[in-house]
Amino acid sequence: MKNKEKKILLSAPRGFCAGVERAIEIVEKSLEKYGIPVYVRHEIVHNKYVVDDLKNKGAIFVEEIEEIKDKSRPVIFSAHGVPKKIHEDAKNYNMTYVDATCPLVSKVHREAENLYKAGYHIILIGHENHPEVIGTMGQLPEGTIDLIQNEDEALNYKNKLNKKIAYVTQTTLSVDDTKDIIKILKKKFKDIQETPKEDICYATTNRQMAVKNIAKKCDIFFVIGSRNSSNSVRLVEVAKKSGCPSSYLIHSQSEIPFEKIENANTIGISSGASAPEVLVENFISELKKRFTINIDEVEIIKEDVIFKIPKKLN
Incomplete structure (x- = not known):
């Protein structure tokens, strides 16, 4: 019923x-x-x-x-x-x-290379073992780029080689998290070189802003995405920090927590940048089987970015 x-x-x-x-x-x-x-x-x-x-x-x-x-x-x-x-x-x-x-990841690769050629030792703000981090670190000779994952590592970081220092970031991190790490690095290393443009990708930023915009109005929040999707996991963190502590990732093995939804009046839903819309539709269909649902789509920005595919495939 x-x-x-x-x-x-x-x-x-x-x-x-x-x-x-x-x-x-x-x-x-x-x-x-x-x-x-x-x-x-x-x-x-x-x-x-x-x-x-x-x-x-x-x-x-x-x-x-x-x-x-x-x-x-x-x-x-x-x-x-x-x-x-x-x-x-x-x-x-x-x-x-x-x-x-992704062209935005390639941009970070080029930035790291250019900074290295200009004589900088590079810090990459990111998560260990994430394929994007492995790819970015693999653009440069070993020992010329160091990974910093959190504020503690930033506080304890030492410029052992006494070289000029620059930083780049993984594109799918939380804007707020990187901001705090960058603040620490800038305080420690007054002349640290930053990239001319923000590395966090436009889609990551937009999805996080959209979640922030509605999280505080929700009793429960769901992000549709995979457990190994960095941007999806960050969206759950953003929802929690922005006023909805009951925020969850719904992945391929997830059971929908209907008993928690029973007690909620307002449900927030988003999805990670690699999650197809059909998964959101399927999730809402499951909710409709048990509840009377009213949907209000809250859009904060229109996206019209298109990246061309390589010429060899045209």
Whole structure:
């Protein structure tokens, strides 16, 4: 039996960003051009639904290109970016490769390289073992870039080499978290060089702003996205910090916590940049089976960013 009405505040913008749309299109266009199979090194984007859909179309996912038995088949590098060595390995194997690195991640790679060439020792603000961080650190020789993950590490960081210092950041972090780390670094190192433009990507910023905008009005908040999606996990943190402590990530193995929803009047919903809209629709459909739902989409900014796919696929 359906019981009392629930109001849904649907956060906008949410879901796919231009970098994710481009990466998925690159896999689909590669399948059209080269036939099946095409290989993809690492999950093209961090979402099980997307990966499974591409597997069904003929993409084979591997963690390293060494795993690819038939090196005559093309390989695609994921949206998160890869170390330079991976490009070199593909060339050495004479493999056809298509780079689906998000242009905003490539921008950080170029910034790091330019700063290194200008004589700076580089700090990368990011999360260890995230593929984007591995890719960015892999643009430079070992020992020329250090990772800082939190405020404590920033406080304890020492400029052992006594070189000029600069910093870059992972694109999918929380704007507020990086702000605090940057504040500490600027206090410690008065001449630290920052990049000319903000590294946190426009889509990450917009989705976080949209969540902040509605979180305080919600009794419970759900972010649809994968556990290994950095930007999705950050959205849950942002919702909690912005006034909705009962904020949860809904991923492919999640049970919907209906008993918690029973006691809520207003439900906030957003989705990470690699989560397709169909997952949001499915989640709302499940709620509609039990409750009377009124949906109010709250949009704070229109996104019209499009990234072109590589010429070789046109």
